[in-house]
Amino acid sequence: MAIHTDLLQGSLDLLILRSLLLGPLHGWGISKRLHHLSGELLEIKQGSLYPALYRLEQRGWLEAEWGVSPEGRKVKVYSLTKAGRKQLAAEQEQWRLFSGAVARILSAT
Amino acid sequence: MEEEMRAHIELEAEELVRGGVDPASAHRQAAARFGGVAQAIELANDHPSRALLRDVWRSMRLATRTVRRSPTFSLITIIALGLAIGVTTTVFSLLDAVLNPPMSVPHPERLFVVKFVGSAPGGRMDWTLPGRLLDLPNASVAAHAGFAPDAATRTVEVGSTIRHASGVTVSPGFFTTLEVPASEGRLVPPTDPVDAMQTVVINDRLRRELFPGEESAVSRVMLVEGQPKTIIGVVHSDPTIGALGNDLWLFPSPGQVIRPVFIRLKQGVSTDKAKRELATLSRRVVSELGYSSADAIFVLSPAASALRARGFHFALLGAGLAVLLIACANLANLQLARGIGRSGEIAVQASLGATRGHIVLQLMAENGVLAMGGMLLAVCLTVGGNAILRVTIPRSLGGYIIAPQTSWRVVVFAAVATLLSLLLVGLWPALRASRVDLNALLKSRAGTGAHRYNARWYGALVIAQIALTMPLAVSATVLSLTAWNSARLETVLAVFGYDPTSIVAAHFVWPRPDSGATLAVSDVAAIVMGTARRVPGVAATTIVLSATPQHATVTVTDAIGGIREVPTPVWRYRIVSPAYFDVFSRVMNKGTGFEPGTADGSVVLDENTAHTLWPNESPIGKMIKMGDARSNAPWHRVRGVLGSPLDPAWQAMMREAGVMRLTEVYMVLTPDDSVPIGPYKRYEFPLYARAPGDPQRVASELRRAFVASTPVAPKVQLQTEYLRIPQQVETARFVSRLFLVFGGVALGLAGLGVYGIIAQSVADRRREVAIRVALGATSRQIVHALLRERNVVLLAGIALGLPLSLATQGAVAAFLSLLPPFGIWAHAAVCVGLFLFFAGIAMVPAWRAAASAPMDILRAE
Numbered sequence: 001m002a003i004h005t006d007l008l009q010g011s012l013d014l015l016i017l018r019s020l021l022l023g024p025l026h027g028w029g030i031s032k033r034l035h036h037l038s039g040e041l042l043e044i045k046q047g048s049l050y051p052a053l054y055r056l057e058q059r060g061w062l063e064a065e066w067g068v069s070p071e072g073r074k075v076k077v078y079s080l081t082k083a084g085r086k087q088l089a090a091e092q093e094q095w096r097l098f099s100g101a102v103a104r105i106l107s108a109t
Numbered sequence: 110m111e112e113e114m115r116a117h118i119e120l121e122a123e124e125l126v127r128g129g130v131d132p133a134s135a136h137r138q139a140a141a142r143f144g145g146v147a148q149a150i151e152l153a154n155d156h157p158s159r160a161l162l163r164d165v166w167r168s169m170r171l172a173t174r175t176v177r178r179s180p181t182f183s184l185i186t187i188i189a190l191g192l193a194i195g196v197t198t199t200v201f202s203l204l205d206a207v208l209n210p211p212m213s214v215p216h217p218e219r220l221f222v223v224k225f226v227g228s229a230p231g232g233r234m235d236w237t238l239p240g241r242l243l244d245l246p247n248a249s250v251a252a253h254a255g256f257a258p259d260a261a262t263r264t265v266e267v268g269s270t271i272r273h274a275s276g277v278t279v280s281p282g283f284f285t286t287l288e289v290p291a292s293e294g295r296l297v298p299p300t301d302p303v304d305a306m307q308t309v310v311i312n313d314r315l316r317r318e319l320f321p322g323e324e325s326a327v328s329r330v331m332l333v334e335g336q337p338k339t340i341i342g343v344v345h346s347d348p349t350i351g352a353l354g355n356d357l358w359l360f361p362s363p364g365q366v367i368r369p370v371f372i373r374l375k376q377g378v379s380t381d382k383a384k385r386e387l388a389t390l391s392r393r394v395v396s397e398l399g400y401s402s403a404d405a406i407f408v409l410s411p412a413a414s415a416l417r418a419r420g421f422h423f424a425l426l427g428a429g430l431a432v433l434l435i436a437c438a439n440l441a442n443l444q445l446a447r448g449i450g451r452s453g454e455i456a457v458q459a460s461l462g463a464t465r466g467h468i469v470l471q472l473m474a475e476n477g478v479l480a481m482g483g484m485l486l487a488v489c490l491t492v493g494g495n496a497i498l499r500v501t502i503p504r505s506l507g508g509y510i511i512a513p514q515t516s517w518r519v520v521v522f523a524a525v526a527t528l529l530s531l532l533l534v535g536l537w538p539a540l541r542a543s544r545v546d547l548n549a550l551l552k553s554r555a556g557t558g559a560h561r562y563n564a565r566w567y568g569a570l571v572i573a574q575i576a577l578t579m580p581l582a583v584s585a586t587v588l589s590l591t592a593w594n595s596a597r598l599e600t601v602l603a604v605f606g607y608d609p610t611s612i613v614a615a616h617f618v619w620p621r622p623d624s625g626a627t628l629a630v631s632d633v634a635a636i637v638m639g640t641a642r643r644v645p646g647v648a649a650t651t652i653v654l655s656a657t658p659q660h661a662t663v664t665v666t667d668a669i670g671g672i673r674e675v676p677t678p679v680w681r682y683r684i685v686s687p688a689y690f691d692v693f694s695r696v697m698n699k700g701t702g703f704e705p706g707t708a709d710g711s712v713v714l715d716e717n718t719a720h721t722l723w724p725n726e727s728p729i730g731k732m733i734k735m736g737d738a739r740s741n742a743p744w745h746r747v748r749g750v751l752g753s754p755l756d757p758a759w760q761a762m763m764r765e766a767g768v769m770r771l772t773e774v775y776m777v778l779t780p781d782d783s784v785p786i787g788p789y790k791r792y793e794f795p796l797y798a799r800a801p802g803d804p805q806r807v808a809s810e811l812r813r814a815f816v817a818s819t820p821v822a823p824k825v826q827l828q829t830e831y832l833r834i835p836q837q838v839e840t841a842r843f844v845s846r847l848f849l850v851f852g853g854v855a856l857g858l859a860g861l862g863v864y865g866i867i868a869q870s871v872a873d874r875r876r877e878v879a880i881r882v883a884l885g886a887t888s889r890q891i892v893h894a895l896l897r898e899r900n901v902v903l904l905a906g907i908a909l910g911l912p913l914s915l916a917t918q919g920a921v922a923a924f925l926s927l928l929p930p931f932g933i934w935a936h937a938a939v940c941v942g943l944f945l946f947f948a949g950i951a952m953v954p955a956w957r958a959a960a961s962a963p964m965d966i967l968r969a970e
Contacts, residue, residue, distance in 0.1 A: 027113055028120040046143040050114060050150075073120060076113045 012044070012052050014095055017061065017080065017088040024079035026069060027053060053078060061087045114146045164467070168474035176478050186440055186479045189861070190530055191486025192854055193436030198487055198523045199494035200429035205518050214353075215288045219374045220412040221383075223253065236366045239407075242390045243369055249383035254279065254286035255370035256352040257361065264812070265357065266332040267319045271805045274315050274356035276333065280367040281305060281360055284344065287353060287371065294327035294342035302363040309338035310358040312346040333357065335812050371412060384409055427917065428584065428851045431577045433526060435855050437533040438573045439862030455543065468543040469536075476535030484527040491519060502843060567866045568898070572906040575947060578859040579910025580917035583939045585852025587918070588845035590935070611801045612692070613808045615641075615815075617794055630654070630794075631780045637815070638686060641798055644814050646807040650798045651686035652778065658682065659736030663771070665722050666732040674737055675722060675771075682712075682735060682774040689775060690751070692799045700729045700749030707777050711748040715773040717760045719750050722771075733774070745776060856946070863947050868954040871895055878958050891959035892952065899951050906947075907940050914939075 019025065019033045030053075031044045056062045061084035067077040080088070121139035126132055176183045214220060225239035243253045257278040265274050284296035292313055298305035311319075311326065320326045329340050338359070346354055352370070361367050374383050387407035394400050455468055463471075617637055634652045641650045663675050687703035689695075690713075695702075702713055712733060719728040728747045736742035751773065753760065764770060800807035871878070878891055886894075914936065 026116070028117040031117075046114070046117060050110060050117075054110065069116075069120065071120060071123060073116050074112075075116050075120075 011095070012048060013056060014088070014091040015042070015044075016049075016052060016056060017084055017091065020062065020078060020080045020084070021088060024077050026067075026075035026077050028075070029069075030078065056084070059087075060084075110150050111146060114143065114150075118143050118146075164470065165474070168471050169478065171471060172474035172478045175475050183479060183482075185861070187482040187486060189436050189440060189858055190480060190483030190527075191490060193433045193858065194483055194487035194523060194526045194530060195490030195494060196851065196854055197426075197429035197433045197526055198491040198519060199498065200425045201522045202491060202495055202516070202519045203498065204426055205516060205522075209516070209518065214412075216373075216376075217412060219251075219376070219378075220287065221372050221374065221380070221409045222412050223369055223372045223387075224408040224410075225368070226406045226408055236368050238394070240367075240369050242394065243372065245390065247386050247390070249374055249378045249386045251373045251375045252282060252286040253369040253372045254283040255367045256280065256283065257365065257367055260352065260355065263334050263357070264808070265315070265319070266335075266809055267329070269806065269809075270319055271809050272315065272318055274311075275354075276357040276359060277352050277355050278359045278361055278365070278367070279352060280369075283352070283358065283371075284310070284342075286373050288373070289344055289353065291342045291344055293325060294340070296342045296344060298341060298360045302361065305360040306362045307337070307339055308341045308360060309333060310342045310344055311340055312356050313343055314346070315356045316343045333359065335816055372409075380409065425847065428581055428848065431581055432851055432855050432858070433530065434533075435574050435577045435858050435862070437530050438570050438577070439858050439865070440530075441533060441537060441570070465543050469539045472539035472543065473531075473535050476531055476539070480527050480531040480535070483530070484523060487523055487527070488520070491523065501846070567870050568902045568905075571863055571866050571899075571902050572909060574859040574862050575903060575906025575943065576910035576913060578855045579907060579940075579943065580914040581848065581852045581855040582943055583914040583936060584917055585845070585848040586939050586942075587935050588848045611799055611804055613798045613800050613804050613811060615796045615798070615808075615811055617796050617815075629780070631778050634686065634778055634794075637796055640814050641796065641811060644798075644807060644810045646800045646802050646810070648799045648801055649688040649691040650796060651689040651692045652684075652794055652796050653689070654684040654778065654794050655681040656684060656735070659740045659742050662737040663722075664734040664736065664738045664740075667723070668726055672738055677771050680771050682776065684778050685775050687777055692797050694799075696752050697749045698752045699727070700747070702749050702751075703775075703777050708779050710743055710745050710776065710779070712745040712774055712776045713749040713751060714747060714775070715751040715753050716757070717753060717764065717772045718774055719747075720761075721764060860946065860950050864950050864953065867899060867951045870899075871954045871958045875958065878961075882959070888956070888959040892955045895955040895958065896948075896951055900948065903944055903947050903951070907944060911936065911940065 015034055016030060019030050019037065022033070025033060027046075027049060031046065031049055034042050034044055053062065053064075057064055057078070061081060062078045063081050064076050064078045067075060069075045118136070118139045121142060122132070122135040125135035125138055130138065223239075223243075240253065240255075243250050260275065260277040262273050263276040265272050265276075281298050281300075284291070289296065293316070296310055298308045309331070311331075316326045319331060320329065326340050326343055330337050331340060332338075344358075346356065352358075372383075374380075384407075387409065391406050458468060458471075459465075638650050638652065641647055657680070658677055661676060661678050661680075663677050664672055665675060666672055685703075687705050687707045690697070690702045697713070698716060700713075703711075714722075714728065714733075722728065722733070723731055728750055731747045732744045733747060734740070734742050734744050753772075798807065798811065874895065878895070881891055881894065
């Protein structure tokens with residue numbers, strides 16, 4: 001079963017930032033990395049990915065430069081900025097609190 | 110971003126190929142998996158401010174396409190809006206030139222008017238002091254200059270040319286302080302005051318009038334009030350700066366003190382610093398000369414003096430705004446009609462999900478494009494209009510010169526006017542049109558097709574347009590008639606009461622006699638008139654003095670021998686020479702006028718006075734006393750009654766209203782008339798001469814004769830009365846031309862608007878017309894049915910416009926001295942004319958509808 005990020009409102013930014021912690025990557029690579037890291041459960045809709053990348057870049061959390069992919073394609077490579085790392089830490093903490101709260105609710109008897 | 114997404118799809122497709130999918134379907138699958146690239150780009154760009162910008166940009170693009178799709182409508186709108194904004198902005202630039210005159214001197218911000226407020230101990234002020242103080246070494250004042258309080262109209266002569274020119278005495282450094290450049294010669298007089306007072310600087314207008322076609326006026330000699338002066342330079346005058354607006358500038362005689370009026374601050378000196386330094390100078394006066402500290406102050410104010418706008422200017426601006434409002438009402442109506450016509454299209458947009466805001470934005474964008482076009486045209490028209498105004502404007506309009514020009518204020522005004530028009534023209538029709546009611550839309554296709562609600566709006570718009578057109582049309586008509594009338598001699602006679610074209614008026618000033626001496630006015634008059642009579646070309650001369658009755662009362666005898674007192678507040682009778690009626694060509698109605706040598710104390714009065722004093726009785730032979738019954742004033746016998754140039758019916762109305770009770774009473778100066786002259790008084794009176802041949806020449810000769818032959822060399826100011834006429838005629842013509850433009854534009858716009866409204870209204874009732882025709886109605890009956898309500902609307906517009914028109918007349922009339930009273934008939938004629946004009950326009954669409962075949966209409970439906 002594939003989970004669409006639509007179901008995880010507000011989590012896409014966190015996922016993108018986390019995927020880039022492992023190293024700079026282009027858009028297609030990010031979607032593949034997220035798919036792979038989620039155990040092939042998460043399928044990012046491309047229509048959401050690029051607006052999100054653009055938004056994160058505008059906010060200064062990502063920086064991008066044009067480069068060449070291993071396949072020899074001209075691609076835009078994104079990497080985390082210092083502000084992006086701080087934001088990732090803050091969002092991870094938020095997510096930890098949120099998911100813990102949800103888990104407690106669901107496990108309540 | 111698009112490139113990035115394309116790369117994504119390519120990478121996805123390549124991976125699919127590596128997984129065994131054939132290349133063609135791999136690409137298709139990758140693209141399908143990705144979804145819409147354009148949609149993703151749009152989503153990425155979807156910032157709220159960006160979204161608004163995108164909406165506006167889209168609306169503008171769509172608006173441009175819509176505007177281009179209906180070129181005739183767009184062109185009419187742009188021309189109408191451009192004309193209206195252009196006219197209003199041109200008028201504003203005229204007003205702007207009056208209120209914020211452009212200054213011709215360099216660095217006007219450093220030029221100040223300085224006033225020395227102070228009184229010396231003991232009351233004897235040394236007026237050389239302020240100048241000496243400003244001459245002291247200081248860091249603020251670069252130069253100072255002033256002018257004497259002797260600005261007046263002076264008679265100038267060169268050869269046989271005589272002109273009246275405004276002149277003033279200025280300090281030698283006047284032009285260098287103002288830094289005005291000379292257009293010919295130099296502007297600094299010789300350093301020796303005796304030589305300096307023999308020189309004069311003139312302005313370029315006077316130079317053109319006195320030396321037309323000559324290469325240079327420098328070193329030429331002209332007579333100023335009979336005194337020879339050598340022209341040293343020519344300068345361009347500027348009415349915005351005191352004393353620089355004159356025609357000629359004289360220099361002071363030796364010993365004449367000219368107080369500083371202008372100071373020019375040194376470069377980089379702030380006003381505050383200059384004020385502080387001048388305050389220090391003031392303190393020096395206080396400590397050294399014993400002034401009280403509150404008494405000695407230098408006061409600085411900017412040199413540019415705004416001229417006063419008059420009611421006339423506001424009438425012009427009002428006229429311009431009325432044209433703008435007419436255009437707006439007109440265009441709002443066209444937009445509304447078009448909006449109603451496009452209701453189907455708007456309904457489709459609404460059903461496809463466009464919000465009301467989107468529709469309004471779209472319609473406003475269309476209007477915005479049209480308004481921008483209108484503004485561009487308006488700016489071009491304003492620049493052109495100002496150029497035309499500058500050449501057609503009379504040299505002196507109401508006593509001062511104005512030169513309209515396009516300034517930033519004018520551009521801002523044009524932008525604001527455009528924005529206002531956009532809101533007036535666009536917003537309301539857009540809101541109306543955006544309110545799509547499908548039910549109403551469907552209903553409108555049924556029945557007669559007449560929209561009752563729309564009809565009400567059409568009616569209101571027609572009324573507004575006609576009401577706003579009325580004052581302009583009436584003003585234009587009456588002013589044109591006035592301008593045409595004012596050039597006619599009969600009008601001049603009615604205004605002046607006599608033919609002024611052959612009258613020379615000499616303002617004769619007799620110097621004060623030695624202290625204690627009594628001056629016999631009759632002796633002075635005898636000398637003056639004897640001299641004048643000897644001048645060739647003089648047909649008759651008279652002096653004109655006036656006096657008030659004792660205790661502001663006259664006493665008269667009545668038919669049964671009784672006496673009656675008549676109060677005469679603020680009224681004066683005239684003491685003249687026997688030839689007075691010959692000079693002014695006045696005709697006697699009853700009795701006789703004065704004869705040469707008349708000295709019997711008899712009086713002549715006009716018909717109005719006769720009616721007031723002796724209603725229903727013959728005044729001839731009655732006695733009148735210039736004082737109350739107990740006064741010792743002598744009795745005078747009435748010997749004749751003068752005809753009046755004024756309308757008798759109007760005079761009777763004024764008499765009844767108590768406004769015009771006593772008017773003209775004349776008696777002859779007798780040798781007994783003496784006037785004691787005090788030590789500080791001089792005696793002055795006007796002398797009039799009739800010179801039918803060449804009044805200018807006679808005026809010049811009169812001066813020479815007076816200067817040469819009177820023992821005391823009196824000062825004489827000459828004025829040929831007729832010189833005043835062309836200026837008034839010129840002003841009347843200029844104003845009438847302006848109002849003709851307003852009236853023409855307004856009438857054209859309103860005509861167009863009324864046509865559009867009626868045409869739309871008739872179009873709404875096409876089905877009704879077709880059914881009526883099919884049922885056998887004649888064309889006449891159809892037209893009658895269509896226009897029955899219109900006549901009421903037209904009359905309502907005229908009724909509403911009448912008070913507006915009367916109010917405008919007041920403002921315009923106050924400015925034009927030659928304007929005859931506006932008769933109710935003039936208004937009535939214009940009202941009838943307007944009604945016929947609009948009714949004629951309304952007939953056209955109605956006749957066209959009546960003439961069309963009913964089957965065609967019903968098929969088209």
